[in-house]
Amino acid sequence: MTERPPRFERVRDLAARSRRPSAVLVLLLSATAAMLLAPVAYLLWSSFVVGETLPHGHLGGANWARIASDPVLLIALLNTVSLALARQALALCLGVLLAWLIACSDLPCRRLFEVGFWIALFMPPLPAILSWILLLGGNNSLVSRALTVLPLAHPPAFHIFSWWGIVLVHMLGATLAVKVFLLVPALRAIDRSFEEAARACGASLARTLRSVALPLLAPAIIVSTLIGVVRSMQSFEIELILGAPAGIEVYSTLIYRAMTHEPSDQGLASALSIAFLLALSPFVILQQWYVRAAAHGVISGKIRTRRQPLGRLKWPAFAFVGGIVALMTVVPTTCLLISTFMPLFGIFDLPDPWTIDNWRSVWSRGDVVSSLWNSLKLGGGSALAAMGLFTALAYHIVRNRSRLAALLDFCTWLPTLLPGVVLSLGLLQMFSGMPILDRLYGTVGSLGLAVLFGSVTVGVQFLKTSIRQLGHDLEEAGWACGGGRLYVLRRVVLPLIAPSVTVVGLETFAAAIAAVGVISLLGVGSTQPLSILQLNLLTSGQFEAASVVGLTILTLTIGAALAARWLADRFSLEAAR
């Protein structure tokens, strides 16, 4: 009978093994990297096809030459960068403050506000834009009409179709919500005893936040800022609808126009997308270098989570956070709800401006029920797959120090660096060109795969942050007590990151329910989810029916947000026990 190795040697052995790529990991990495690289490789190839696609077109560098010489592209670049930076700067300042108030302070109704931000994150963008147009669009908007009641000669009118209008709608949409969404769990994981020590040493609240909380939060801030910048740069619907009337073009709208122009210019669209990808890649590499080099073990075996008292600032802070949450959720939802009962969207000057016919006609359509079922299948399937796959990827990327893991980490960024509609084109090519995948084309499975592509960056980065925050001592203690790698993973790591895994599942569910761009070329009639039905209703001018469908989507996502919140709370409670 062989003698068991001493306990510290066993721990050292397991720790060393966890840093080496296993056969399973190599297989997982290779398959995932191939899948993620395929659409990018196609786009790189088509960026050198001039004119029509081959064999009608020819190979050359004309598309790239146009990028370098066209002044329109330069202005679009300026607009893209300035919009992204301004939004991120404002959202970061506000987001850190809001997340800290929710996660670390004794703010009243903080749980309710957190759910409010989750709902804001999942607000479908298209109906939200319509709501803001109803409120702030032009001289006869609801706000302008309300302002005329005030005793002002010329009431100040803020025009939503402007540069600042785009910033405002983004801020009150997902931009601010995603910051709070990503930063709150990271803040909760920080040991409060650091802040308490700072306060005990005489530091003010602001200084404690600046000198203690912010540095501990740096990895999460960097990840959320990077994700925010990337998402801002590829943002599309809001710029298209609000920017076009004011002549504001950004890169993603130019790519969209290049693809939808007659004849379509796929070569230019691909070249623009690859240029975009190349421009953003250094940020990704920088982020990877930073988070790999830094130590982030902030959850240890002796965490304290007492909240900071706000004192006299308690109720002003409540009003501030409550006002923002109301602007992000209650206002657009109310506008959306109102519009479902209007015979003509946004037209109030009718003898009888209210009706329930929209609800009747929408639910009598056969395709609404089938689309709802498709959405549920797509959302549920994608969420489950994302929870399993993204957790495995994130765990292996964090715990393995091999170059293969670093390569995979970079690959998980690729889909986010491409605008959704271009990624959809790459996926279409992948589905039609790969022998096994071609059977998936036209099924809900292909849409699910596309949703996973679209969500992989946020999901993996978010889980990586959570896993990095786990101190090695927790796993090492489990190994020292005789637990195997899988046992420790199941009993120690997974319960601790369960809230984050649930959040990722929910985020993927919401992304699937609201997905438009990334699945735009893949969904056909029988597999059409609600989001595509809503888009089709909007583009064909049936805003009233689109509002009903939008409200249905919103109800689904609110339900999911509440369910996930409840699950996250339960997991946290069990982990604490």
Add this chain to the structure above:
Amino acid sequence: MTWRALVARVLAAAALLAGTAAAARDGPDEGLLLAQLAEAARGQTLVLAVHGVAGHEATVREFQRRFPQVRVELTVQNPSSIAPRIVTEQKNGVFAWDSWWAASTAMNNIVLPADGFDPIADYLVLPTVKDPRMWYAPDHRYTSDAKPFVILHSLHVETGVIFNRAVVRGLRIKSAQDLLDPRLKGLIAIRDPSSGTTSGSYVLAELLKRNGPEFIRKLIIDQNPAIIENARQLNDAVLRGDYAVSLGSSPDILSRCHKLGGCRQVVALPIAQMISSRGVGVLRHPPHPAAARLWVNWLLSREGQQVYVREWARDQSAGATSLRRDVAPDPAHVATIPDYAHLDRYGLYGFEAGRADLEAANRLVSELRARRRNQPPASAIVISLLALVVVLGGLARLVLRQLRGRRSDESCNAARG
């Protein structure tokens, strides 16, 4: 009795006579032929794309009720959105669609040049459908004479210009030149013509043809119009009074608003009149050819066209007419029937004949739009620069701190060693 009602009654009587004659000649056989086509398509799924307009969906629902043995997989999408998708799919070897029924411009200008259709004649079976004498405007049966792949079944006259009289008090617009009135500066909205197949393109092409490039230059540059992508958003902007004039509007929302007792100050202007044409085609390599054959023949049959006219009239103010001689138009839509003998006097942007005008207008408008692209405001640039400085400063600080930390770790290790 008004002249319109009189014309409607005359047309209805003529249609009845023609229908009786056709039924006497071909009617029973056509019913039998449709039954045979339905039997051949039994169990197949018709994958159909239609224009996102209420009349289309209702007609397809009637087809489904009539032929329950064939399943219909319906995708409702605007032609300018689905056309590039069909071309992209076909270029990548995916042939997912059987048939497409919509306004014909995107069919003719995007999918037809990419060889996206099968010849329609291969699918026509019913004698009255094949016989040109049964149809008005036999010289314009197809969108293209060279490629007779998209067959037309309805033409009507449409104006894409609407005007809200309440926005600029006292302004009257009698001709296109009045659109250049300085009082309209910033108060004109145009449907985005960049895809080349929207109603905004047709109106601009018609204005270019009638008034010349200088007029378009003044319109785009001097009047500084808003460019709006979504047709409904464009309509709403004028109905609510945000803009005074819209170019490229569809008249159905205005018509609904009038029916509901609103929008009294908003009228359609008879500027830039053109032909709106609706057609159907079978896409290349249809996955269910028998179902496509049944659908096309039923839609173009007397029964199918009667259903179309009835359903179209429910929500639309124009266009509930058929090119079939034995199908009566809706009485309220008679005024929108064009002079079939002289179609060339209108803008024909759903046909090959109008394509050159459309392309010329799109080229000119693209050039002019490129001149008026707006840069970010100064306040935005200042905030962005500040943000850039803060972000870069923060990153540099983090990197330096990281490097410093690593260096001190190394020196600690060296001291320990």
